[in-house]
Amino acid sequence: xxxxxxxxVFYGNRLIGIVLLAVLFIRIILVKNPTILVxxxxxxxxxxxxxxxxxxxxxxxxxxxxPETPVTWTVKLYPDTLKVNGASLSFIGRPDGQQxxxxxxxxxxxxxxxxxxxxxxxxxxxxxxxxxxxFLPTTNVNQFDMNRYYHHQKxxxxxxxxxxxxxxxxxxxxxxxxxxxLRSRFNQYCDHLPKTLSLxxxxxxxxxxxxxxxxxxxxxxxxxxxxxxxxxxxHVAYFLTIVDQLLAILELSRFKKAVISITLLxxxxxxxxxxxxxLRAVMMAIIAILNRLFRINLSKLDIWSLSLMLNLMILPEAxxxxxxxxxxxxxxxxxxxxxxxxxxxxxxxxxxxxxxxLFHIYEWHFLSVAVNLIVxxxxxxxxxxxVILGVIVGMFSLWLVTPVEWLLHLFNDSxxxxxxxxxxxxxxKPAFWIVLMMLILTFLLVIVSxxxxxxxxxxxxCLYVGTFMVIHFPLHGEVTMFDxxxxxSFLIREPFNQNIxxxxxxxxxxxxxxxxxxxxxxxxxxxxxxxxxxxxGVSRIDNMCVSHQDADHCGDLPAFIEEMNVRRILIPLGMDxxxxxxxxxxNRKQSTxxxxxxxxxxxxxxxxxxxxxxxxxKGENHDSMVLATRKGGLNWVFTGDLDRPGELDTxxxxxxxxxxxxxxxxxxxxxxxxxxxISQLHPKIALISAGRNNRYHHPNEETVTLLKQHNIKxxxxxxxxxxxxxYRHNVGHFETVLSGDEGNGS
Numbered sequence: 001x002x003x004x005x006x007x008x009v010f011y012g013n014r015l016i017g018i019v020l021l022a023v024l025f026i027r028i029i030l031v032k033n034p035t036i037l038v039x040x041x042x043x044x045x046x047x048x049x050x051x052x053x054x055x056x057x058x059x060x061x062x063x064x065x066x067p068e069t070p071v072t073w074t075v076k077l078y079p080d081t082l083k084v085n086g087a088s089l090s091f092i093g094r095p096d097g098q099q100x101x102x103x104x105x106x107x108x109x110x111x112x113x114x115x116x117x118x119x120x121x122x123x124x125x126x127x128x129x130x131x132x133x134x135f136l137p138t139t140n141v142n143q144f145d146m147n148r149y150y151h152h153q154k155x156x157x158x159x160x161x162x163x164x165x166x167x168x169x170x171x172x173x174x175x176x177x178x179x180x181x182l183r184s185r186f187n188q189y190c191d192h193l194p195k196t197l198s199l200x201x202x203x204x205x206x207x208x209x210x211x212x213x214x215x216x217x218x219x220x221x222x223x224x225x226x227x228x229x230x231x232x233x234x235h236v237a238y239f240l241t242i243v244d245q246l247l248a249i250l251e252l253s254r255f256k257k258a259v260i261s262i263t264l265l266x267x268x269x270x271x272x273x274x275x276x277x278x279l280r281a282v283m284m285a286i287i288a289i290l291n292r293l294f295r296i297n298l299s300k301l302d303i304w305s306l307s308l309m310l311n312l313m314i315l316p317e318a319x320x321x322x323x324x325x326x327x328x329x330x331x332x333x334x335x336x337x338x339x340x341x342x343x344x345x346x347x348x349x350x351x352x353x354x355x356x357x358l359f360h361i362y363e364w365h366f367l368s369v370a371v372n373l374i375v376x377x378x379x380x381x382x383x384x385x386x387v388i389l390g391v392i393v394g395m396f397s398l399w400l401v402t403p404v405e406w407l408l409h410l411f412n413d414s415x416x417x418x419x420x421x422x423x424x425x426x427x428x429k430p431a432f433w434i435v436l437m438m439l440i441l442t443f444l445l446v447i448v449s450x451x452x453x454x455x456x457x458x459x460x461x462c463l464y465v466g467t468f469m470v471i472h473f474p475l476h477g478e479v480t481m482f483d484x485x486x487x488x489s490f491l492i493r494e495p496f497n498q499n500i501x502x503x504x505x506x507x508x509x510x511x512x513x514x515x516x517x518x519x520x521x522x523x524x525x526x527x528x529x530x531x532x533x534x535x536x537g538v539s540r541i542d543n544m545c546v547s548h549q550d551a552d553h554c555g556d557l558p559a560f561i562e563e564m565n566v567r568r569i570l571i572p573l574g575m576d577x578x579x580x581x582x583x584x585x586x587n588r589k590q591s592t593x594x595x596x597x598x599x600x601x602x603x604x605x606x607x608x609x610x611x612x613x614x615x616x617x618k619g620e621n622h623d624s625m626v627l628a629t630r631k632g633g634l635n636w637v638f639t640g641d642l643d644r645p646g647e648l649d650t651x652x653x654x655x656x657x658x659x660x661x662x663x664x665x666x667x668x669x670x671x672x673x674x675x676x677x678i679s680q681l682h683p684k685i686a687l688i689s690a691g692r693n694n695r696y697h698h699p700n701e702e703t704v705t706l707l708k709q710h711n712i713k714x715x716x717x718x719x720x721x722x723x724x725x726x727y728r729h730n731v732g733h734f735e736t737v738l739s740g741d742e743g744n745g746s
Contacts, residue, residue: 070129070131071159072127072129073098073159074095074096074127074128075094076093076096076126077123077124077125078177078180078184079124080180080184080187080206080208081093081180086517086519086520087108087114087513087516088107089105089107089117090106091103100155101155102155102157102158102159103157103159104128104158104159105158105160105161106128106161107161111516113164113166116166121184122169123170123173123181124166125168125169125170126164126165127164127167130161130162131159132159132160133157134156135157137738138721140482140483140531141724143527143528144531149321152317152320153315153317175267176270186271189394193390193394194402194409196405196408197387197391197404200408200412204229205272205387206272208273217229217412219416219419222363222365222424223365224350224354224357224364224365224368225368225375228375230275230326230327232280232330233330233334234380236265236268236278237285239264240285243260243264244257244261247260258289262289262290265282265285268282269282276311276315276318276323279311279314279315280308280327281327281331283311284304287303291303304331326356329352330349333345333348333349336348336446337446346373348442348446349372350368351460354438355430358429358435359435362427362428363426363427365419365423366423367423387408427537428471428534428536428537429471438463441456441459441460441463444456445460473497474497474536475495476728477492477494477495477631477632478491478492478493478725479491479636479661479724480532480724480725481663481689482529482532483717483721483722483737484506484525484528484529484717485524485691485692486509486690486694486696487553487555487667488553488641488663489503489504489525489689490638491503491529493536499542499605500533500541501543501608502529502544504554505525505529505554505557505560506524506525506552507551507554507555507556508551508552509550509552510551523559524556525556526556526559530559530563530564532722540566540567541564542567542568543567543568543570543603543605543607544557544560545606545625546575547624547639547640548640548641549580553641555584557584557585558585561587561592566589566592567591567592568593568595569594570595570625571595572597572617572625573597573598573615573616574615574616574617575596575617575618575623577616577618597610598615599611599650599653607631608628610626611627611637611657612624612626612639612642612650613625613646614653621640621646621666621671622642622645622646624640624646626638626640628659631732632729632731633729633730634660634661634732635658636661636662637659637662637681639664639672641667641669642666643666643672644677647665647674648677658681659683660684661685661687661725662681662687662712664687664707667698668703669700670703673703673707675706678707679710683712684713686707686714687723688714688715688718690716690718699716715734720737721736721738722736722737
């Protein structure tokens, strides 16, 4: 625990880490055991040394290769670790002659390269030319931090490849190469199995998840069953049981059995993907084997503690990875609750996962406890053996696996159906110290006396309810410009979450490409704007305002319809006759109203006034919806991609329109922001939403110059990332995620 406290100090919240260390130090002193005191000091000193050495190594590497310096490396590609999505290739690899790992990104040049990488079984040597670069920083609040995620795994830089030359398989294959070949062969074999069996086989045996995994397994995610599909203790136990039964036939000595078991565990670790969460299960299994072999008499808690210490020595920042957190917490929960009934133990394990899931995913399904009570024993005794049976039988006849596929499909559909029932709670993101308090109180439920349990349970319930209330009923409101790249997406949230309005969703614009280059469907809103909304406890959209039909404004609308409760969609008059747009919203619920608006309409419950369009259209730029509102003492105007003639027409019909804050039209293009329009609105602040290094060179220099001539302060997502105006009553302030200079940026 001392090492955990030090880890929080070095890599997390320093204040919380110091408090944890102080509490642990007081606890150690009160125990009055010299052995514990000395052991804690030695462990803490060793770990501090490891952290210092790791920091120095990473710092030295940081300055070894400067970004933008051309580099050519030879890299060994393992097909089972490659992610090929259309023409995009990414993987984690270590170049020849280098000790450091990198994340490689590359655009494939031909369909032949794609097919070779997708269907190869043997490792492939490749020469890659490109430049090292830092990972992009997070530009939205609560966005997944890729830089931090890879840093936790001792990976600091990305390699952006400009050229890939495939050289062929290596002449000599190492043991690790052969294990990767076996995994590739297994994954390719599973591709030919029926769909559900294939997903379960790769997910539970080789640890491989295809890009469509969570589309098919939505119930697994929403019901908190991810830990079952993250290869860990249960899978290692199955593996060791099979190994023990095979070794028993050979009648080998205890020592030989132990050596073979440990060796096979190492191979299984590589075969199953080698995730940091799996490392815990493998290390605990190895320590347990050595404990039995040498009769050291270590308790289960001792084995858990040694595994944690070794894990932190290897990856000092591993504790910040969700998979590692769940793996160690569930293992500790099993140890602490081994004397409890199955019912109480399952509830405890669920309570331990909830704070971690809320901190990382922000939502939890009320039915997950009941589902876990039923599914966990069913999984171990039925589903896992069924998958293994299906994999074996499939080698002889695909027809014979039909009953297995039917049962797995029924099981998976049941989970998906249950996850769709009422009970999904978008809780929001609790603070780090709140998560620690939730975990401590959960463990106290098992440790304290029966009399004290009800008080601990009451305290835990109050902590959950209090945190929920603070997140869901904020005293402040906000007007937020999301950084979604080349596109628009804005949030208007009133205090106490009384009204939630989204103006445009953003989305990718797909240019002409060959079929093999097209990537699988990916709505970035799920990672950015929707992710932020869930982190602040928002699960409904009262008003979804779509300015016009362009993909960079409404391309991610299907994701909002799928993930959120959208009450109504407002579109410009006439856009309901546009078949392309109507296809985007074809999956909307019956309760979601579609309203066509013009500047003469007043929509009850919409915290804004509509100033354009006044004629029906197809939803093109000149048909853009213009909205104005007053929030936090400021007048706001949002213009979509309205062109200059449309701006002047709007002024002619609404000569009293003014703005303190203007969302600059068409991402700062010179086709918008007519000088007369800017002069009459006379804004003090301009919001520009545009992608970095976009092909259109938005915002245009002409527009930027015009805004500067009028002494208008600019907030540009290219430089500042997400921009939030947080207000109470008529007073507010702007917050930016990045601290870039105002202007057009690059």
